[in-house]
Amino acid sequence: MDVETYVKGLHPLEIKLLRKYKSGNKITSSGLISELSYNLGQCNQAFSWLSAKELIEETKRVKRVEYELTGLGREYREKGTPEERIYQLIQEEGALSLPELAVKLVLEKRDVGSAFGSLSKEGLLSLNADKQVMIKDESRSEKLESRRQLLDLFGGELEGNTEQATISETELSPEQAELASSLSRKRGTGRGLFRVTEREEVTYGITAEGEKVRRLLIDRKISGEEIGVITPEVIKSGEWREKGFRGYNLNIPPLRVLLGRKNPYVEFLERLKDKLISLGFEEFDGPLLETEFWNSDALFMPQFHSARDIHDVYHIKEPTHAKEIEQPSLDQVAATHEDGWKTGSRGWRYRFDRDFTRRMILRSHGTVLSARTLPKAKIPGKYFGVVRCFRYDRVDATHLADFYQTEGIVLGEDVNLRTLLGLLKMFAEEVAGAEEVKYVPGYFPFTEPSVEVHIKHPELGWFELGGSGIFRPEVTEPLGIKVPVLAWGLGIDRMALVSMGLNDLRDLFTQDIERVRLRRRK
Amino acid sequence: MPKIEIYEEPFYRALGKKYGNEELIELLTAAKAELDEHLKDEGLLKIELNDTNRPDLWSMAGLARQLNIYLGEPITGYDFFSTKEELKDYSSRVVEVDAGLKSIRPYFAAFVARGRAIDEPQLKDLIQTQEKLCWNYGRRRSSISMGVYRADLIDFPIKYRAVDPDATSFVPLDMEKELSLRQILTEHPKGVEYGSIVADYSLFPFLEDSKGEVLSFPPIINSAHLGAVKVGDSEHLIEMTGTDMESLLHAASIVACDLADEGYEILPVKVIYPFDTPYGKEIVTPYYFQSDVTMDIDYAAKLLGEKLTVEDGVRFVLKMGSKVKVKGSALTVTPPPYRNDFLHPVDVVEEIMIGRGMDSFKPVWPEDFTVGRLSETEIYNRRIREIMVGLGYQEMIYNYLGSRRDFMERMNLNGEDIIEIANPMTENYEIVRNSQLPNLLSSESVSANGVYPHRIFEIGKIAYKDSSENYGSVTQNTLSFLIADGEAGFNDANSHLSALFFYLTREYSLQEVEDPRFINGRVGGIICNGVKLGIIGEFHPAVLDNWGIQMPCVGAEIDIDLLMGKE
Incomplete structure (x- = not known):
């Protein structure tokens, strides 16, 4: 990384440090604490960031023992130790008895006992005949004095600044150090005047790269x-x-946001719908439950057709039948099945079942x-629907029990096979982005002629995009339409x-919230 | 759609040349067929036939015939068909139909094919033809079933009888002991498979010859003796029984033409009925029953969008296998006996389209100007969707079919308005959903590992029973949403509901209701213009527990049709 980039990304803690120390200076946390008023946490952050960028490097590492007053130590420093207080x-x-001392000094009996023991x-001190404590030697004890001196080291100019109330072992005389150690809280005992922390003090120095950054900071007057x-205050x-x-x-890396989103499949x-309306199609819709009449009879599929068996459609348990079918559609469709009605067809030549329909x-x-x-329908007219359909199929990666179908019609005096091919070409190019289009004869019970369109898709290769045809006159005429x-579909x-x-149709309708949240469209 | 397997060697021999797969795929489009698979090691082609009205293409012989004619081979007639005007010689080959069959399985057709020892691929093709015809065209044998027998062992007249299933027995194919017809229904695999076709009748169909030798128990199983055809046999009786005379005669014609193409002599059989049939009381089969279809060439030209001369029309119709006569601009087409799909002059138009070749038609852009338009519902749905997304919800989309367990039991509902499927395939898809809330809860139940909060919604359809409707049910556009979170509560959902209604310029109030899905006192009916159009509430822990959900959930469901004021 170049120096410029470093300069831009530096944190104020790093900037201030770099500005403060020249190459050759010894940089330590205690230095930062006293000179830049960093706290220990800030020191460590600055060291770790700058070391990672190799703007400073470690030059020395020493183990350091520090003493700090415990709550008890602070109390003794302020109020005096039990020994001092008894003596005073x-x-x-x-002369006073031991229980009197405890009451008057508000000390626990055992503290009074052990302080007396140590002083006697x-x-x-000694006990008189009445078992009262009396002064035996008026001269001040050396021991009391040295303990007081040690405690007082923690006061003075650091008064009130408890955070900094630590004293390094190196600042103490060997005797003081020994005393401090003996009065420190030992493992397993709750009491003690000092808390001992051992830490390693690391000394850092500015690297050559750091020196360059430092100069740049000074030149640019970046102060941190x-x-x-x-x-708002700023x-x-x-x-x-x-x-x-x-x-x-x-x-x-930015934090993740949970946002509101359309389902990508719905999108x-x-x-698709927008594309179709842009091509002049009007949307239709209808009920999920249908009659045999509209599902098949109106499409001139004979009632005995093999595709209409119980194994191909879902039947409803209740109600099993609609009350009635629209007229004159019913009579005209029924007649067309039976003998062709006025359509010019010979019909399917069977007895149309009006209950079944x-x-x-x-x-x-x-x-x-x-x-x-x-x-x-209007003439001319174009209609489409993207509608949920149901199929009696075992559900797997390529078959669903319910799924969307996209279907439509075009009505016009002059529509014909060639306009049908034109329509398919339009879908292939506009809807599917096809590179090549091929038409082959197809079969659907309700269209004649019928054409399938195969396309070469940029990602899927050749596949069948859809089926189409011109509705048979047996479909259109009974429903009142005289034009092709x-x-x-x-x-x-x-x-x-x-x-x-994705490559599994079931994923389109997945329940998993996280998968849907993370799903994207190209 | 039927799929057939044919051996390459005899197929290409019939076509007179071997085709590469690419070439074959191209050629097959003339028969609306697709090459599904080519098993090179076995020399087998798997071909899918798309036209369910062309069962004549579902055999090697029939497919080869169609393609040969398309490639220019002249149309050969068949001289063994009787017509209304002319009966062919049936010698002593007579079948007598019992009056008792009239309401069971009344119709019968048969012929004898002789003169060639049948080889392995041919026998397989014949069995395949039988299966495809009876399964697809004959609706799993219910309207057509077919049997093949060793004709040299049969003594005419054959009796097609209705018999007592308990008093009649024989040794069926693939078994060694004699079974009664009733026993066959439960003890023979074919009886188990097809027994339901006859099981409800007191008498069963039965076929025997004049000496009482059993041919078969139609439509279930042949006898082990007369009904066991083997490679090398050279004289076969083909017989069909069924409920629809026209498709039966058609199927018999197809098999007769196939066998004739393969070099057999076809010998007609006379069937005598004691009752009236659409073709009289006596009929000699194979029987030609097609009518000519007349089409004006201008009709084809208009529908195909191309100029066509009468000569063009004749050429292309012939190329597809029908004979044609011309009078002025009218073409009169005589369909071949193996086809029964000329219902209307428009069927001739398609012959011309395929005969001329798809590639010869150039696409033209549709010229009529029309205005494109989304439905009112779609426009409103999009408005709602936009607001829900703005409120921070992820849209979901679910299947409309579900299980009683999810939509009733887990919701603590008895589901009285739920629409049940009479013939579910599995219990996962046995009802049409009457609510989206179970879908939303099912999402929560599988999504505990996704970062919270979960806010999801769906816009879609539900349906439920309504006896006042013509269809006895209503399909309803519905919005539902759900919040799952450690701190999710009624007030959050209500704030969102309030924002939604504000932007839809609707006002609502909440009415206390009791609903076993929600906590009492924390569920309200959503009232808009005095009509209840939805529900909002905190889900009851008992319901959450049913779903294995451990996160508080609050949700709402709204009738969009009522909300948008749709009639």
Whole structure:
């Protein structure tokens, strides 16, 4: 990384350190604490960031023992140790019994006991005949003095600044050090006047690279006092007029945000619909439950057709039948099945079953809605629907029990096979982004002629995009339409999958929230 | 759609040349067929036939015939078909139908094919033809079933009888002991598979010859003796029984033409009925029953969008295998006996399209101007979707079919308005959803590892019973949303509901309701213009527990149709 980049990304803690020390200076945490008023945590942050950037390097490492007053130590320093207080009280009030001492000094009996023991051992106090404590030797004890001196080291100019109330072993005389150690809290005992911490003090020095950065900071007048987070106060106070702004490290990974989002598959379907309306198609929709009449009879599929067996559509348990079918559609469709009615067809030549035609099923294809649209369709007219259909199929990666079908019709006096091919070409190019288009004869019970369109998709290669045809007169005429009607259906799910990087149809309808949140469309 | 397997060697021999796969795929489009797989080691082609009205293409012989004619081979007639005007000689080959069959399985067709020892691929093709015809075209044998027998062992007249299933027995194919017809239904695999076709009748169909030798128990199983055809046999009786005379005669014609193409002589059989049939009381089969179809060439030209002369029309129709006569601009087409798919002049138009070749038609852009438009519902759905996304919700999309367990049991509901499927394939798809809330909870139940909070919604359809409707049910556009979070509560959901209604310019109030899905006192009916159009509440821990959810959940469900004021 070049020096410029370092300069931009430096934190105020790093900047201040670099400005303070020249190459050759010894940099330690205690130095930073006293000279830059960093706390220990800030020292460590600055060291670790700058070492990682190799702007400073470690030059020395020493083990350091530090003493700090415990709560008890602080109390003794302020109020006096029990020994001092006993000695002083007896000096003032004369001989007192041990229980009296404990009461008057508000000390625990055992503290009084052990303090007396220690003072009498030293020959300063003794018991008289009344078992009262009395002064034996008026001269001040050396031991009391040295302990007081040690405690007082923690006061003085550091008064009130408890954070800094640590004293390094190196600052003590050997005798003091020994005393401090003996009065320190030992493992397993709660009491003690000092807390001992052992830490390694590391000394750092500025590297050559660090020196370059340091010069640049000075040249650019970057002080580390620049404004960090911009707050209402910063704006109001006007301090931004004087100070600059600290630049941020722009490449820190941002935090994840949970946002509201459309489902990518729904978005795909919305785009598809938008495309179709841009091509002049009007959207239709209808109920999920349908009659055999609209699902198949109106499409001139004979009631004995093998595709209409119980194994191919879902039947409804209750109600099993619709109350009635729209007229005159019913009579005209029935007659067309039986003998062709006025359509010029010979019909399927069987007895049309008017109970069967009312039977309720789940709609099995979108063409139902094309048929339903015919009696009220405009001429010329273009219609489409992207609708949920149901199929009696075992569910696997390529088959779903319910799924979307995209279907539609085009009505016009002059539509014909060539306009049908043109329509398919338009879908292939506009909807699927096809590179090449191929048409082959197809078969659907309700269209004649029928054409399949195969396309070469940029990612999927050759596949069948859809089926189409011109509705048979036996479909259109009983529903009141005299002009040719182009009917088409598009298989768009494979394109939907590839656009989301999926390969299993079941994933389109996944329940897993996290997978949907992370799913993207190309 | 049927898929057939054919041996390459006899197929290409019939076509007169071997084709590469690419070439074959191209050629197959003339028969609306696709090459599904080529098993090189076995020399087998798997071919899918798309036209369910062309069962004549579901055999090696039939497919080869169609392709040969398309490639220019002249159309050969078949001289063994009887017509209304002319009966062919049936010698002593007579079948008598019992009156009792009229309501069971009334129709019968048969012929004898002789003169060639059948080889392995041919026998396989014949069995495949039988399977495809009876399974696909004959609706799993219910309207057509077919049997093949060793004709040299049969004594005419054959009796097609309705018999007592308990008093009649024989040794069926693939078994060694004699079984009654009733026993066959439970003890023979074919009886188990197809028994339901006859099981409800008191008498069963039965076929025997004049000496009482059993041919078969149609439509279930042949006898082990007369009904066991082997490689090397050279004289076969082909018989079909069924419920629809036209498709039965058609199927018999297909098999007769196939065998004739393979070098057999076809000998007609006369069937005598004691009741009326669409073709009289006596009919000699194979029987030609097609009618001519007349089409004006201008009709084809208009529908195909191309100029066409009468000569063009004749040429392309012939190329597809039908004979044609011309009078002025009218073409009168005589369909071949193996086809029964000329219902309307438009069917001739397609013959011309395929005969002329798809590539000869150039696409033209549709010229009519029309206005494109989304449905009102879609427009409103998009408005709602935008607001929900703005409120921080992830949109979900679910299957519409579900299980009773999820939609009733886990929701503590009895599901009285739920629409049940009469013939579910699995218990995972046995009802149509009447609510989206179970879908949202199912999401939560599998998403405990996803970062919280979870805010999800769906816009989609539900359906439920409503006896006042013509269909006895209503399909409803619905919005539902759910928050799952350690701190999710009623107030959060209500704030979002309030924002939604504000931007949809609707007002609502909440009405206290009791609902076993929610905590009492924390669930409200959403009232808008005096109509209840939804529900909002904190899910009851008992429901959450049913789903294995350990996170508080609050949700709402709203009828979009009512919300947008749709009639």
